[in-house]
Structures are given as structure tokens and as C-alpha cells.
Ligand SMILES: NC(=O)C1=CN([C@@H]2O[C@H](COP(=O)(O)OP(=O)(O)OC[C@H]3O[C@@H](n4cnc5c(N)ncnc54)[C@H](OP(=O)(O)O)[C@@H]3O)[C@@H](O)[C@H]2O)C=CC1
């Protein structure tokens with residue numbers, strides 16, 4: 279039986295509700311959790327909506343049921359496979375067949391979002407994706423509905439649970455990077471291949487989706503500059519403590535002169551920053567706009583049951599009246615070179631004039647030093663400083679010059695510092 283959006287609510291004497299058939303593509307961490315959660319909530323959902331969701335088919339690579347069979351037997355398809363193909367093809371086939379789609383797949387949307395949203399509009403079906411960004415935190419709904427009329431200036435977030443979990447473990451328990459990553463995998467936070475988590479690409483995809491909704495302009499993953507946490511060391515954490523900084527993987531999407539800028543990178547935050555206390559697998563997204571000043575939403579950003587609960591919310595929304603993602607109306611340029619403050623970590627031979635020479639090179643690029651910590655003596659000293667905001671290109675030029683100074687040992691490490699900047 280197919281759903282009738284014109285008759286969504288329960289009528290007296292119809293306690294069990296009409297059936298709404300869910301086809302599941304993927305039965306791993308999230309798909310498996312949804313298959314447990316949905317039946318346990320079906321009575322309640324039927325009581326409040328008059329419609330009873332039922333899983334009528336499951337497709338994986340190994341279970342013998344084809345995706346075509348699952349799609350044919352469903353009113354709504356939940357795509358929980360991940361990756362670009364065959365997920366894209368299945369989603370397009372489902373929508374062409376008039377089926378609503380719910381997906382948690384951020385890479386799919388960051389690569390092919392405009393094509394998929396256009397297909398949803400063309401076929402008059404819903405394509406919902408709350409679980410694709412920040413797990414169970416309802417940031418997509420807030421941007422699409424509550425803030426759809428707002429002029430948003432900036433979206434800042436911790437949008438990857440795995441890396442936030444790793445950084446929290448390293449800072450709080452002194453765990454090694456490798457051990458913390460392994461734990462995140464065991465807890466179901468990481469992607470099937472965790473490379474995209476730790477290199478920043480998972481967060482970049484999520485920021486592309488948020489930027490698209492916040493600024494009403496197409497944003498592709500290739501528009502997002504990203505770097506990950508693989509190169510961070512326990513040493514960086516230790517110095518950060520001395521400078522009263524916390525280390526996070528931060529995504530930023532903001533209006534800048536000439537367009538928008540979207541990026542993901544590790545950043546030090548001063549302790550009072552709203553994102554500094556977001557720990558473990560939690561995510562948080564701050565939206566800034568002159569009219570609303572600033573709101574921050576936070577909650578579990580990864581994990582099977584948590585993500586399945588966001589998928590279930592989308593399923594319930596799709597069972598009731600229609601919603602669509604409209605075409606963008608803007609075509610904003612994406613600017614890559616923007617200003618930031620930086621933490622600079624140098625291994626130096628401690629001789630008279632070292633700090634003055636480093637400061638001089640920074641000064642030539644327009645950088646001024648905000649704070650400095652020096653540890654150790656002789657050939658193995660460490661010089662760690664925070665510099666005030668300057669263009670990233672200028673900072674990179676300064677780093678190249680500093681790396682060439684004869685007293686500098688090894689490669690300087692440079693990490694952005696996010697300063698208070700709320701409107
Ligand atoms: N885990 C999390 O915390 C979160 C995950 N997500 C997203 O949810 C989606 C699913 O993630 P998750 O459940 O963790 O992934 P898993 O790797 O745990 O599960 C993937 C499922 O898809 C099946 N599958 C994989 N490749 C194919 C294929 N080519 N054809 C058919 N089925 C396939 C797998 O079964 P088999 O190998 O037997 O084919 C498995 O059942 C991803 O897009 C992910 O980014 C979003 C938010 C949080």
C-alpha cells in the first residue's frame with residue numbers, strides 16, 4: 279500500500295495505522311541500528327501519525343536481495359550504504375520510481391547534491407538528509423526551516439565525531455592517536471574507511487552541505503579547502519595547555535569579501551569559545567546572523583543508534599506533508615585565501631637573537647606576535663607562539679622563510695587559532 283499525503287493523520291478507530299513501506303539499502307552501523315529502532319517505535323509513530331512504518335526489504339552486497347527489488351517494494355528508500363556509487367544510482371532510481379529517499383550520506387550530497395535535489399523536485403518526492411551532518415543534531419532542519427529567511431553570516435562547527443573523540447582522548451587521557459582512532463572505530467563512530475574522518479574530508483563534505491543551505495548557493499566538495507588531524511602530536515597538546523588553548527577540528531563557512539569561504543582544519547580555541555567544551559563524539563554547530571546574533575546546537579555527531587534516530591525523524595517527516603530542497607538563487611564566488619591567527623611551533627638552536635629574527639620575518643609578511651612560550655635550551659629548544667590574524671598566503675610565505683633560517687631544526691608546525699569573532 280502506498281502512502282496518501284492528503285490523509286496523513288490517524289482517524290478514530292484506526293489504531294494500527296496504514297502501512298508505510300521502508301526499503302533499506304545498507305545494514306551496517308546505521309542501517310542495522312535503524313532496523314532495531316524503527317519496529318520498537320512503530321506503535322508510537324502509528325498512534326501519532328496514523329501511519330505505521332515497516333521495513334519491507336533490505337539490500338546489502340551479501341544478502342541476496344537486489345536493490346531494484348527493495349526499491350520496487352518501498353514507499354521510501356533509506357540509503358545507508360555510503361560512498362558515491364552505487365549509492366547515487368540507487369537514489370536516482372528510487373526517486374525516478376516516485377519513492378521518497380532519506381540518506382545519511384554526506385559525500386554523496388557534497389559531490390552530487392544539485393543533481394539529486396533537482397531529481398527530487400522533478401519527480402515530486404522528498405530527499406531528506408538530516409543524519410548526513412552532525413548526526414542527531416537537527417541542524418539541517420534549522421537551516422532549511424527555522425532560519426530559512428535569515429541572512430546568515432557564518433556557520434562554524436565541530437562536525438566530525440571521530441576526530442573530536444580522538445582529540446578529546448589525546449588531551450584528557452594522554453591516549454595515543456592510534457589507540458584513540460581504534461576506539462572510535464570500535465564504537466561505530468568512524469567511516470568504513472576512517473581515512474576521510476582523519477584527513478578532514480568527511481567534515482569538508484558536511485561543511486559543503488551546510489554552506490549550500492546557509493548561503494543559498496551551490497557548494498561542491500572541491501570548493502572546500504580541508505586538512506585533517508593526522509599530523510598533530512601530543513607535543514602540540516602540551517604546548518596548547520601552556521597557551522590556554524584547546525585543539526579541535528573546525529569547519530567554517532562564512533561570507534567574505536567577494537563571496538564565501540568554506541574550510542576545515544585543526545584549530546586552537548581559547549577556553550571561552552562556545553565550541554571549546556564540545557568533547558568526545560559530540561558535534562556542535564554555531565550559526566551567526568545579525569538578526570539572531572548566534573545560536574549553537576550540539577549533541578551526538580556519530581554512532582549507530584544516534585544516527586538512526588535522525589534517519590527515523592526524516593522518515594516520519596517524509597510520511598507527512600511534502601518538503602523539497604529548492605534550487606539555489608545565488609551564485610557566490612568561493613574565496614580560498616582568508617585571514618586567520620596562527621600557532622607556530624619551531625624547534626630551534628637557542629642562540630641570542632633567534633626570537634628577534636623570527637619576529638622580523640613574520641613582520642615582513644605583516645604578522646605580529648601575540649604570545650610566546652619558550653622551552654628547553656641549547657640545540658633542542660622549542661619556540662611556540664601565537665600570531666595575530668593575517669592572510670593564510672602571507673603566513674605560508676613567512677613559514678617558508680622561517681624554515682630556511684639556519685637555527686631552525688625540522689619543519690615548522692603551523693595550526694590556525696580561532697579567536698572570538700561573534701557578531
Ligand atoms: N556510523 C556513523 O556514526 C554515521 C554514519 N553516517 C553515514 O551513514 C552511512 C552508512 O554508514 P555506516 O552504517 O557507518 O556504514 P557501514 O560500513 O557500517 O555499513 C554499510 C552497509 O552498506 C552495505 N554496503 C556497502 N557497500 C555496498 C554496496 N556497494 N552495495 C550494497 N550494499 C553495500 C554494507 O553491507 P555489505 O558489506 O554486506 O555489502 C553495510 O550493510 C554512510 O554514508 C555514513 O557516512 C552518517 C552519520 C553517522
Ligand SMILES: N[C@@H](CC=O)C(=O)O
Nearest residue numbers: 438439440468469580
Ligand atoms: N564518521 C562520521 C560519522 C558521522 O557522520 C563522524 O565521525 O562524524
